[in-house]
Amino acid sequence: MAMTGAVRPAILLGLAMVIGVAYWHGAEAYSAGAPSSACGSMMPGHGFASQPVSSGGTNGGFTVTTSSSTYQVGATYTMTIAGSTNAFAGFMCQARTTSNGQLSVFTGTVPAGTQKISGCTDAYTHTSKTAKTSVTFSWKVNSASVTSFKFVCTFVQSYNTYFVQVPGSDLTLMATPTTVAPTTAAPTTAVPMTGTTQPGATAGPTTAAPSTAPPTTLAPTTMAPTTMAPTTMAPTTQRGPASTSMVSASDCGTGKSCYRDPPSCTTDCTYFYSQKPIGSTQVEIELSAKTQGWVAVGFSTDRIMGDDDVMGCNVASDGTTVIVKNAFNQGKSNVIDLSTNPAPFITNTFSSFVNGQIYCRFTRTLTTNSNRDKNLAAPNKYHLLFGTNTAASGRGGSNIGMPGKHNSIPPITTAAYTATDTSVANFNANIKVGLIKVHGFFMIIAWIGLAGIGLFMPRFMKKAWDVPKDEVAWWFKLHRPLMVTVWLMSLLGFIFILAYKKGKWSTGSSAHPGIGLATFILCMIQPFMAMIRKKLNKSQRKIFNWTHRTVGLAAHALGAIAVYLGMDLFRQNYGLTTAVLYLWAAWAAIEAAIWIGYEIKLLVSPVDPTEKIAADASIRKALLMVYAATCIVLGIVMAIMVVAHRTGSSED
Known part of the structure; x- marks a missing residue:
């Protein structure tokens, strides 16, 4: 019996979802604006790293400008964000103090296509992803206590290309003009001020000539006491000549714990990390790598990237300077505060970069007052993530996290350690992707290799074979084991x-x-629906058939989309070749051509319901052979490509 016309749209809808997945992925961004969860980091939750951003840099041609670099309390000014070379689909803007606090300064009418972000102190974002070239805001400062600040904006050029926290110029409070009446000063004797005598100056009495200048011109302001403040409270930075000899593994396992790649290296290491306690309150960290970009270590409570304290160093945009940074992993993205570079609890920094070898050494206090930075004091233990970006794209300024993604998945220690442990000569670390690969293998075989064939049987093959009386039909003999296998996988x-x-x-x-998850739930329902089939009467059977088919088709369509998105995630995070996505597209195109083509054929030439075997049975069998071969071969190839992909030197 031919399938009812009511079910054909379900098939076409399911196939349209499969074919349209390539367009789905680009629409996952927050098209209606940034969420309140981005108030602090201003980082889009797209899973990609920010493009390099620096004060005075090109920043992709995106700019944040104001109508004045100084301001008066209560006066209104404008701020304009613009793309000189590229339009931007989304944005987020805030005003921030020098200590990175959020200010409330926006005023006046909200620009078209713009909205205030609920939950932020005062931040604005887009309302749609329509391309924009510029947006202008009005602002004013209502308190003289705000003496300086700047506007900071994130520009989203495309789903995977964005520039986080592009800074505007520093804005300062305009000094209130004061008028001092001219006075005639009688000859006076200046009293020497202890500690303010300039070299070569006479400390004796000085006679001042009559002057009409304000008395303040006689104050020794150039010798303000602030020049005598102790400098030991600020982080110190030293730079020296780079040499692989700076790395020494001689005391690894005795005076310090280390991670070395390759494990046998002593000085010339592709990657080197060490930790050594300094007294009872600090730890000294060494990092080195053969890289043009950055090297970093993350402290994680589990073996999954996300919510990790990260410290490292990267080559600046000038190609010579090395910047020591403290950042954190927000999901799969690395971000940093504009106000802390490095954080105040990182001191005694030393860094160098010569001949492609980056090296940095710094001291970090075990405990901090920051909510996001880990407490490294014992007994707290963490898994260590050892990351690097070896390309020049990993360079960037001080106001962003580690620029660019790591070009291979960071090895992660199999066990957790304290930051003051000195007993490990070489941490046992590997890349934890084995379970992901097994998951991908089962899902690809199930939803690309088998599910479509199982659904093809009841739709097109019911009248392809003669069925002797009281025997199970061939289409069902094939349909049932195929779908049970899909369910188990x-x-x-x-x-x-x-x-x-x-x-x-x-x-x-x-x-x-x-x-x-939606695919899994629909899949789990199917066999239980099938179990009640025999207990239904004729009218109930019609409802069952419609429901069973619709759920199966929806699960197949969603399963195919989930496989595509999963392989794309594996490509983004673990470097899987894009060829696997092209294979998926080839499979989807062939499936769509066969299913939709034969649906049209059935609409034009309906099957005679009185026929035991369809007149075109041989065509159906041929189509089944082509379709089954396509699904099985391409499904197996895609599954092997995922399983065989090497994400690094060591995996589990």
Whole structure:
């Protein structure tokens, strides 16, 4: 019996969802504006690192300008954000003090296409992702206590290209003019001031000639006491000649704990990390790598990137200076505060970069007053993440996190350690992707290799074979084991990813977890629906058939989309080749051509319901062979590409 016309739209809708997935991924951004969760970092939750941003840099051609560099209390000025070479789809702007506090200064009419972010002190964002070239705001300062600040804006050029915290110029409070009446000064004798005598000056009495200048011109302001403030309270930075001999593994395991790559290196290491306690309140950290970009270490409570305290150093945009940084991983993105570079609890920094070898050494207090920086004092233990970006794209200024993504997944210690442990000669670290690969293998085979074939049977193959009386039809003999296998593989894939995530829900911007969960739920329902089929009467059977088919088609469409998004995530995070996505597109195109093409054929030439075997049975069998071969071969190839992909020198 031909499928009812009511079900055909469901098939076409499901296939349209599969074909349209390439357009889905680009629409995952917050098209209606930044959320309140971005108030502090101003980082889009897209899972990519910010493009390099620096004060005075090109910053992708995006600028933040004001109508005046000084301001008076109560006066209104304008601030304009613009893209000189590129339009921007989204933005977020705030006013911030020199200590990185958020200010409330925006005033007047809200510009078109702009909205205030609820939950932030005073921040504005876009209302749609329509391309913009400039937006102008009005602002004023209402208190003389605000003596200086700047505007900071994030520009989103595209889903994976954005510039975080592009700074405007420093704005300062205009000094209130004062009028001093001219006076005639009688000859006076200046009293010598202890500690203010300039070299070569006479400390004896001085006679001042009559003057009409304000008396303040006689004050020794150039010798303000602030020049005598102790400098030991500020972080100190030293730079010296770079040499691989700065790295020494001679006391690894005795005076300090280390991580070395390769494990046998002593001085000439591709990557080197060491930690050594300094007294009872500090730890000295060494980092070195053969890189043109950056090297960093992260302290994590688990073996998954996210909510990690990160310290490292990167080559600045000038290609010579090395910047020591304290940052943190917000999800899969690394961000840093504009006001802390490095943080005040990082001192005694030494850095160098020569001949492609970056080296830095610094002291970090074990405890801090920051909520986001980890307490490294014992007994707290952390897994260590050893990351690097070896390309010049990893260079950047001091007001962003580690620029650019690591070009290979950071090895992570298998066990957690205290930051003051000195007993480890070389930390055992590897890349934890084994469970992800197994999850991907099962899901690809299930939803690309088998699910479509299983659905093809009841739709097109019911009248392809003769069925002797009282025997199970061939289409059902194939349909049932195929769908049971899909069900089992989906269950196993779900268990493996649940084990990898330790039961935690993924918080990234990708739709993969949500669509994958929806697929899993629909898949789990199907066999239980099938169990009640025989107990239904004729009228109930019609409802069952419609529901069973619709759920199956929806699960297949969503499963295919989830596979695509999952492989794309693996590409972003672990460097999987984009060729696997092209294979998926080829599979989707062939599936769409076969399914939609034959649906049209059935609409034009309906099957005679009285026929035991369809007149075009041979065509259906041929289509089945082509379709099954396509699904199985491409599904296996994609699964092998994921499993065989090497993310680093060591995996688990």
